Amino acid sequence: MKKWKTFLALTLLILAIYFDWSCFWAIFILIGLVHVIKSGEIHFVEAVKKKETPKLFWSMVVIWSFLALYSILNYLDILT
Secondary structure, eight states: OTTHHHHHHHHHHHHHHHHTOTHHHHHHHHHHHHHHHHHTEEESSSEEETTTOHHHHHHHHHHHHHHHHHHHHHHTTOOO
């Protein structure tokens, strides 16, 4: 099956929204970060490549890492 990872991610996305799985977002962001770091390219509003704009690329990686950490800590009720 072509693009099975995309199909699986979309299915899990729908289930996460339906069942209110807040921890899913942290996992989803972390998986995305692994791909971003391996590929050297991040797609947000437009493609940002590590080779072309390394400061912006790494700034976005740091922000996404912070969001993943925040989601995990929020899910574990450590922030409150």
